[in-house]
Amino acid sequence: MSDGAVDIRHEARAKAFSTPLEQLDPAQPELFTQDAMWPVFERLRQESPVHFTPESAYGPYWSVTRFNDILAVDTDHETFSSADGITLVSLEAKAEAANRPARPSFISMDPPKHDEQRKTVSPVVAPANLHRMAPVIRERAAKILDNLPIGEEFDWVDLVSKELTAMTLATLFDFPQEERRRLTHWSDIFTNAPGHGPVESWEQKRREINECFGVFTDLWNQRVNAEPAFDLISMLAHGEATRNLDIHEYHGNVVLLIIGGNDTTRNTISGSVYALNRNPAEYRKLRENPGLVSSMVSETIRWQTPLAHMARTATRDVELGGKTIRKGDRVAMWYVSGNRDERAISDPDSYIIDRERPRHHLSFGFGVHRCVGNRLAELQLTIIWEEILKRFPTINVVGEPLRTHSVFVKGYETLPVVIPERVG
Ligand code: HEM
Numbered sequence: 337m338s339d340g341a342v343d344i345r346h347e348a349r350a351k352a353f354s355t356p357l358e359q360l361d362p363a364q365p366e367l368f369t370q371d372a373m374w375p376v377f378e379r380l381r382q383e384s385p386v387h388f389t390p391e392s393a394y395g396p397y398w399s400v401t402r403f404n405d406i407l408a409v410d411t412d413h414e415t416f417s418s419a420d421g422i423t424l425v426s427l428e429a430k431a432e433a434a435n436r437p438a439r440p441s442f443i444s445m446d447p448p449k450h451d452e453q454r455k456t457v458s459p460v461v462a463p464a465n466l467h468r469m470a471p472v473i474r475e476r477a478a479k480i481l482d483n484l485p486i487g488e489e490f491d492w493v494d495l496v497s498k499e500l501t502a503m504t505l506a507t508l509f510d511f512p513q514e515e516r517r518r519l520t521h522w523s524d525i526f527t528n529a530p531g532h533g534p535v536e537s538w539e540q541k542r543r544e545i546n547e548c549f550g551v552f553t554d555l556w557n558q559r560v561n562a563e564p565a566f567d568l569i570s571m572l573a574h575g576e577a578t579r580n581l582d583i584h585e586y587h588g589n590v591v592l593l594i595i596g597g598n599d600t601t602r603n604t605i606s607g608s609v610y611a612l613n614r615n616p617a618e619y620r621k622l623r624e625n626p627g628l629v630s631s632m633v634s635e636t637i638r639w640q641t642p643l644a645h646m647a648r649t650a651t652r653d654v655e656l657g658g659k660t661i662r663k664g665d666r667v668a669m670w671y672v673s674g675n676r677d678e679r680a681i682s683d684p685d686s687y688i689i690d691r692e693r694p695r696h697h698l699s700f701g702f703g704v705h706r707c708v709g710n711r712l713a714e715l716q717l718t719i720i721w722e723e724i725l726k727r728f729p730t731i732n733v734v735g736e737p738l739r740t741h742s743v744f745v746k747g748y749e750t751l752p753v754v755i756p757e758r759v760g
Contacts, residue, residue: 348372352379361389362399362670363424365741368644374685377401377673386657394424394743397647397666398659401673403680403698405657409648409669411703416648416667418444418705423744424647424668429529432538441588443596447704453589454708456575457568460508461712465566469507473716476503477723484755489734492751496720497605504716505597510567511555522548523598526591532741533749552590553583568593595745600642601713603747605720606737607640608632610751613733615687622689626725632689633717638697639687644672644746646701671698672746728755 348367352360352375360376367373380387385402400406409416422444425433442453459465480499484490502516511519521534525544528535535541552569559565560573572578572589581589612619612632622628645668650661661667675697676684682691700707707713724731731753738749 344370344372345374349375352376357384357387358390360384360387361392362673363389363392363394363397363668363743365743368743368746369739369741371739373672374676377670377676381673381677386659386661388659393426393428395427395430395666397424397668398661399673400656400667400669401677402657403674403677406669406671406674406698407702408656409667410646410698410701410705413446413704415651415654417446417651418450418648419446420444420649420666422646422648422705424645424666426529436542437584439584439588439591441585441592443592443705444588450704452577453575454704456578457571457589457593458708460566460568460571461709463711466711466715469504469712470715470719472507473500473504474719474723476500477716477720481720481723481727486755486758489752489754492609492731492753493602493606493737493748494750497602497748497751500605500716500720501598501602504601504712505594508568508593508597509555510565510569518548518551519594520598520602523594526595527599527740527742527745529741548594549587549590552587556586596707597709597712599745599747601716603642603740603745604633604637604640604713604717606748606751607642608636608717608721609731609753610733610737610748611636611639611687613731618687618689619730622721623725623729626722628689629718629721629725630714631691631694633714633721634694634697635687635689635691636717637699637713638675638681638694641672641675641697641699641746643699644742644744645670646705669698671701674698727759729757729759731755 348370360380362373362376362380367376380399380401385405387399387401388396389399390396400409442450445453477500480496484495498520502520503513505519506513506516522544524533525535525541530537530541555569556573559570564570564574572581572586612622622632647666647668650663650665650667652663654661675681678684681696700710733751734754735752737751740747740749
């Protein structure tokens, strides 16, 4: 699994350290598809931890790359607002968005409106409901794993990561299980630019998004006229803070929940198989001590960092790391970099499944927007690994993954594996 990848990494390092500092621009999807962004962040953390890129495909923006600076931005929603959107948006996508109505969701709102809407949907991922969902997730995980081919190459992303997370998401929405892969497909439609994933053109993307919204509008209309139930759509349709939602806001929240509840966990499930293969001693440790599953899950969430950044807009001039960020400037908190900051995490580039304080990472964010689904994500990962360890002595990665073309979703399109045998 090394071959050409080593050359690419050497080249990326040489380039990152020879480019004039003021030209460093980590927001390049190609860096992420080649796994070549690490040295750019390493240099920024060392030499310019709060860094301004004046020109990029995403317009001008600041990069915050150290753990504690990210924490400072994430926990200060009054200075760093989410209301203008929470990701870097390419200039091309911005031009496209100008032709359609805005679709704000509660992740791109500030308190108090944010808090009211978040409160409406959070019971679905609260401990009592997770307790109810756990046996269902376990049964599904077992079935998925029991149906995998043995001794034959297959794509782990497709047969396992997407399947389990699509089933869970369908349950959260009370969406027909037999149509669950539409949710995965729509998630990929939302997150990809033309030429990547299933997106061929802006026109097709628009068409498929409208189809998705049509389906979810029908579901709202059904649920609003039925008794309140314990699923996300019914909660939004009956919730005091959300029952009068403007249709575009409802659609915005649908996008948030489809992407939030899907891509991130999917990519961590794939990331766990990949990370354990790249670190065979850690995989051995896990096989010998399945009690390490839960810390391995947290370590993988840190190591993978399924969302590479979140963005904010400064509401006033503010000093950070010796630089002055001006009111209105866009600021990217690069979680992917903060999670490798040696000032906050010891030996951060190593994957260590029994490290001390494995939940000490930035992957779920902090502050008022801290991931509402974090325990559900951990639950799915824990269950799938408990079931894997009962069944398979090993899962072998047999080729490099195809990585997602994005500066936001840090994940895998495909991951080829072979399972040589079953336990016993
Ligand atoms: C490993 C899996 C996951 C990761 C890494 C992740 C990461 C994140 C991050 C970084 C944020 C924003 C935090 C901030 O701005 O400070 C977030 C917010 C959110 N996540 Fe997750 N997430 C995961 C799984 C899930 C799941 C399974 C759900 C399903 C319900 C979910 C739903 C949400 C929602 C609704 C928000 C918005 C919260 C708010 O604005 O108050 N996430 N997530």
